[in-house]
Amino acid sequence: MRYRLPAEWEPQSMVMLTWPHHDTDWNQYLEDITRTYVEMADAITQRERLLVVTPHPVEVGAILGRHLTSSQMAQVTISYCKTNDTWARDHGPISLVGEDSDGKKKLLCLDFRFNGWGDKFPADLDNKITQNVFKELFSDEILNGDIGSGNDDFVLEGGSIESDGKGTIFTTECCLMAPHRNQPLTKEEIEQELKLRLKARSVVWLQHGAVPGDDTDGHIDTTVRLAPDDTIVYCHPADRKELEGLRTIDGKPYRLLELPTPEVEYDGEALPATYANFLIINGAVIVPVYDNPEKDRMACEIIQSAFPDRIIIPIDATVIVRQHGSIHCCTMQIPQTTQEK
16 A cells, blocks of 8 residues: 555545634633634535534534534534644644555554644643544544554644645754654654655755744744645745745746735734635635735735635634634644545
């Protein structure tokens, strides 16, 4: 079986959300963030299945039932699990797709260790979500595949990597080499681990990438995103000259599309808002917007040019960014390996 890390724009089976609750940092504005999560659930369930992880399944089911249609609710799976927080991008599974000699496809969900972005925040419960939730899903044949084993010694967050689906992984040196991740491994040793575990042929290390105020030490999904047709969508503080020097696996330069930089404050604090933190789903792209009509419009138009065959769905992310994340950080897609009905 030959596996690879698919690009995000490839067909998906479902998207995972880990729902906010009173025992998370969202407690002080739980009603506001719940509305945002309902908006995301609405957009997702119109196009694919939704997995909701929560310690309060009855309550969350009732909330969704009040806002989604019956056909949308049929797309929803709610799984009970205790959680520290809500950042599914980083505690959810990183999924590979494989194909054997007979053309049979399979999904392999890898369960890397999540330690709260270098031991900054409690993560003991979130680190167990993939094992606790996805073993149950697989046993029920909701997904066709296996849970990877033996990876819990290696720290890797989904927001720290981007894949072109063709064997190239993008990441940032400031994140993967940050303290309390995988020391004492060297950069070369980490690259070998990425190639081995993600079945990659090459790893692109970017030197620029940390948005001020970013708790993740510079996740690539806040600054540089890959798109079809060898396109890179990026924003400050990514360095254009660095990106201009990159070449695809075929030796061609990338098409570069630069996003504007939103300026968002809350209680006098400048927040690490970014338009690059969009989520690609089946037939659409969910774009974070920040109550700035001109820049929001520009960002949506630029992302539309990168994904001309998809609908652009803007969702207000001004509440999410209060906890220093955005749309992509809240979600994790699961690739499709079989023909959906």
